[in-house]
Amino acid sequence: MAKMKMHLLVCGGTGCHASQSEVILSNLKEIVREKGLDNEVQVIMTGCFGFCEKGPIVKVMPDNTFYTEVKPGDAREIVEEHVIKGRKVTRLLYTDPENKKHVSDSKHMGFYKKQLRIALRNCGFIDPENIDEYIARDGYEALGKVLEAKDPQQTIDIIKKSGLRGRGGGGFPTGLKWEITSKSQADQKYVVCNADEGDPGAFMDRSILEGDPHSVIEAMAIAGYAIGATKGLVYIRAEYPLAIERLKIAINQSREYGLLGTDIMGSGFDFDIELRYGAGAFVCGEETALIHSMEGNRGEPTFKPPFPSVSGYLGKPTNVNNVETFANIPVIINKGAEWFAAIGSEKSKGTKVFALAGKINNVGLIEVPMGITLREIIYEIGGGIKDGKKFKAVQTGGPSGGCLTDRHLDTPIDYDNLIAAGSMMGSGGMIVMDEDDCMVSIAKYYLDFTVEESCGKCTPCRIGNKRLYEILEKITQGKGTLEDLDKLKNLSNVIKDASLCGLGQTSPNPVLSTLDNFWDEYIEHVTVKKCRSNQCKALMQYIIDAEQCVGCTACARNCPVNAITGERKLAHLINQDICIKCGACMEKCKFNAISIK
Amino acid sequence: MTKVKSLADLKLMRAEMEAKLSLREKSNNSEKMVQIKVAMATCGIASGAKDVMDFLIDELDKRNIEAVVSQTGCMGYCYAEPTIEVTLPNQDPVVFGYVNLKKADEIIEKYIKNNELVDGVIPMNYETIEKK
Numbered sequence: 270m271a272k273m274k275m276h277l278l279v280c281g282g283t284g285c286h287a288s289q290s291e292v293i294l295s296n297l298k299e300i301v302r303e304k305g306l307d308n309e310v311q312v313i314m315t316g317c318f319g320f321c322e323k324g325p326i327v328k329v330m331p332d333n334t335f336y337t338e339v340k341p342g343d344a345r346e347i348v349e350e351h352v353i354k355g356r357k358v359t360r361l362l363y364t365d366p367e368n369k370k371h372v373s374d375s376k377h378m379g380f381y382k383k384q385l386r387i388a389l390r391n392c393g394f395i396d397p398e399n400i401d402e403y404i405a406r407d408g409y410e411a412l413g414k415v416l417e418a419k420d421p422q423q424t425i426d427i428i429k430k431s432g433l434r435g436r437g438g439g440g441f442p443t444g445l446k447w448e449i450t451s452k453s454q455a456d457q458k459y460v461v462c463n464a465d466e467g468d469p470g471a472f473m474d475r476s477i478l479e480g481d482p483h484s485v486i487e488a489m490a491i492a493g494y495a496i497g498a499t500k501g502l503v504y505i506r507a508e509y510p511l512a513i514e515r516l517k518i519a520i521n522q523s524r525e526y527g528l529l530g531t532d533i534m535g536s537g538f539d540f541d542i543e544l545r546y547g548a549g550a551f552v553c554g555e556e557t558a559l560i561h562s563m564e565g566n567r568g569e570p571t572f573k574p575p576f577p578s579v580s581g582y583l584g585k586p587t588n589v590n591n592v593e594t595f596a597n598i599p600v601i602i603n604k605g606a607e608w609f610a611a612i613g614s615e616k617s618k619g620t621k622v623f624a625l626a627g628k629i630n631n632v633g634l635i636e637v638p639m640g641i642t643l644r645e646i647i648y649e650i651g652g653g654i655k656d657g658k659k660f661k662a663v664q665t666g667g668p669s670g671g672c673l674t675d676r677h678l679d680t681p682i683d684y685d686n687l688i689a690a691g692s693m694m695g696s697g698g699m700i701v702m703d704e705d706d707c708m709v710s711i712a713k714y715y716l717d718f719t720v721e722e723s724c725g726k727c728t729p730c731r732i733g734n735k736r737l738y739e740i741l742e743k744i745t746q747g748k749g750t751l752e753d754l755d756k757l758k759n760l761s762n763v764i765k766d767a768s769l770c771g772l773g774q775t776s777p778n779p780v781l782s783t784l785d786n787f788w789d790e791y792i793e794h795v796t797v798k799k800c801r802s803n804q805c806k807a808l809m810q811y812i813i814d815a816e817q818c819v820g821c822t823a824c825a826r827n828c829p830v831n832a833i834t835g836e837r838k839l840a841h842l843i844n845q846d847i848c849i850k851c852g853a854c855m856e857k858c859k860f861n862a863i864s865i866k
Numbered sequence: 867m868t869k870v871k872s873l874a875d876l877k878l879m880r881a882e883m884e885a886k887l888s889l890r891e892k893s894n895n896s897e898k899m900v901q902i903k904v905a906m907a908t909c910g911i912a913s914g915a916k917d918v919m920d921f922l923i924d925e926l927d928k929r930n931i932e933a934v935v936s937q938t939g940c941m942g943y944c945y946a947e948p949t950i951e952v953t954l955p956n957q958d959p960v961v962f963g964y965v966n967l968k969k970a971d972e973i974i975e976k977y978i979k980n981n982e983l984v985d986g987v988i989p990m991n992y993e994t995i996e997k998k
Contacts, residue, residue, distance in 0.1 A: 273980065273981040273982050273983075276983050278983070278987060278989070280989075311982055311983055313983045313984070313985065313987065314985060315985075315986075315987040315988070315989055316946060316963055316986065316987060316988040316989065317989075318989040318991065320991075328989065330958075331957065331958070383991070383992075384991060384992030384993060385992065385993045385994075385995070386992050386993070386994055386995065387995055389942065390994065390995050391939070392907075392938075392939040392940050392941070392942070393903070393905055393938050393939050393940055393941030393942065393951070394903075394938060394939075395938060395939075396936045396937055396938055397937070397938065397939050398937070399936075401883045401886065402883070404876070404879055404880050404883045405880060405883035405884045405886065407880065408880075409870070409876055410873070410876060410877070410880065413872070413873030413876045413877075414873065416873070417872075417873045472909075475907070475908065476907055476939060476940040476942075477939075479906075479907040479908060479939050479940060480907060480938065480939015480940050481939060509908070511907070511908045511911065512908075525869075526869060526870050527869030527870050527871070528870055534870055534871060534872050534873060534875070534876065535871045535872045600995060604995070630945070631943075631945055632944050632945040633942045633943050633944040633945055634940060634942035634944065635942060635992075636942075636992070650991065
């Protein structure tokens with residue numbers, strides 16, 4: 270059936286495109302045709318390989334040869350040597366930066382080791398609505414092993430030894446949490462899965478539940494056995510209907526197979542899972558608020574201690590872990606604590622899933638070992654910044670996090686380094702910003718979110734954040750003063766120190782982090798009333814260049830507020846007091862006479 | 867439905883399922899069987915993955931191509947939804963992005979019938995736990 274014997278894949282990503290990959294494509298096509306091979310060898314342009322640093326890329330299939338930094342002039346050699354004579358063009362092969370050897374089979378390239386899928390191992394691989402496919406991929410074997418070993422403490426020790434830390438953001442050691450809950454004495458304990466994913470831009474938990482719900486169910490049962498709980502609850506937002514549906518199907522299938530219910534695998538251990546729906550309040554991702562919401566009370570946090578591991582759901586010891594944390598558990602049990610602990614950095618083990626969003630070419634879900642640098646994520650996985658613009662910052666940790674700038678590009682990413690850099694891991698949203706983004710506006714955006722989501726229980730968070738927002742609003746309106754910047758800083762620190770729960774304690778982070786990293790921009794906003802990214806409308810001025818203007822009157826006719834005056838065939842003028850900065854004039858001008866100042 | 871009564875039971879079952887899955891993946895009658903996975907997470911469905919899946923099932927049937935079309939979760943290539951993965955007999959899987967009905971038709975006609983690639987190939991760039 271197959272007619273084509275060989276494929277030459279030329280990268281068509283933005284980066285490679287900029288370095289003439291199109292010419293390479295047409296040269297290859299031309300030479301293949303010239304040699305009369307166009308019935309057997311196909312030349313095609315592909316999406317971005319993500320490896321833009323070494324572009325343009327040409328990959329030869331089926332032998333997986335990976336050529337880097339190819340120039341249009343290399344096309345002939347690739348066809349004549351590789352395609353016809355079967356000899357690889359050594360000088361174009363990727364060179365391993367560590368041992369300086371040429372790598373001919375791309376499957377052995379370090380580049381592919383940038384991403385490792387542990388939590389996402391089955392996402393995009395198995396049918397999430399078919400338990401058989403999960404079982405075929407070692408599913409429920411970890412639960413079987415744990416139940417057969419009949420030693421809950423041993424399971425806890427494995428998780429402790431693996432170094433797994435909570436993937437919901439805080440980074441608390443998971444094994445330790447399990448141990449504390451296991452030591453609490455009670456007639457009933459609970460395992461809770463926190464699927465209340467609320468950070469703007471983060472969707473890894475949803476993807477795991479939609480793509481591999483059984484991994485979470487299995488891990489919850491394992492946690493149940495380890496801590497002595499027979500009931501599991503998944504707190505999931507009602508805005509995730511597909512995740513809920515797939516989770517329900519998965520729970521029913523597990524019950525049918527006897528993998529949930531009574532006497533699981535003949536061990537005498539009973540465990541079952543129920544769902545609880547959240548209404549989408551951000552604060553309910555905080556574990557005490559989450560528990561209150563599950564109990565049917567208002568989703569408000571309470572002071573810790575007592576920690577949920579001592580007194581949680583209905584006053585019983587409760588172990589709350591995040592979806593991604595759970596998804597790691599079966600692999601750790603199956604492959605061993607040492608295997609897992611060998612991945613990642615010194616204090617942060619394993620991998621982290623990030624949702625790459627914003628001004629980046631390959632927007633998507635990635636899973637990388639801890640300790641990877643921001644540079645690797647942006648330029649070797651993310652395909653670089655959109656439209657070749659300049660990188661400015663990355664926002665991590667959502668409304669509780671902060672910004673990382675070009676100073677942090679080579680900092681290894683893990684829990685502790687991110688906190689040291691004034692941000693946090695959070696649940697893994699990573700929003701990339703370029704030179705067109707105004708950092709004061711970004712801080713304002715996150716504060717807007719926090720003000721909306723604050724539960725209102727404690728004063729610093731309820732009132733303090735509102736005031737922070739107002740000061741930021743004032744600055745973006747061009748009415749800010751230098752004293753306002755001091756006020757921002759002081760108020761931020763008060764909110765941080767005096768708030769009750771994690772939401773308030775971290776809500777000033779976007780402000781503090783932008784003040785820290787982009788002080789110049791704040792100063793510009795308040796002193797010379799300038800926004801260098803032209804995002805703050807109040808600080809912008811549309812100006813007509815009298816020399817370019819031919820007096821065609823197009824701008825004046827299209828101005829909705831009649832702010833433009835001028836005689837026909839003479840230079841026009843914009844009255845700044847009337848102008849509403851809609852930009853209609855600039856759009857209509859055919860002579861590029863209008864610019865933003 | 868038979869229940870899983872022990873770990874040994876589960877292992878037996880896994881062997882059986884694995885055989886089934888590899889039948890789907892590697893295919894014993896490898897001359898014919900084509901495997902297609904459609905990424906059907908919320909984002910994929912929102913971009914039209916459901917229509918693409920229905921189209922593939924109907925059209926492959928109409929055009930007498932023996933194939934297994936199944937749904938799966940998010941592949942992570944959000945910028946290129948809907949995405950599908952096509953595995954031709956004895957070949958490495960290939961992921962296609964931006965698959966609308968027209969593209970799906972092109973994939974059947976060109977790639978599945980003639981092993982001719984079409985635009986929109988997304989190179990795979992991660993490691994799996996099996997290899998690690």
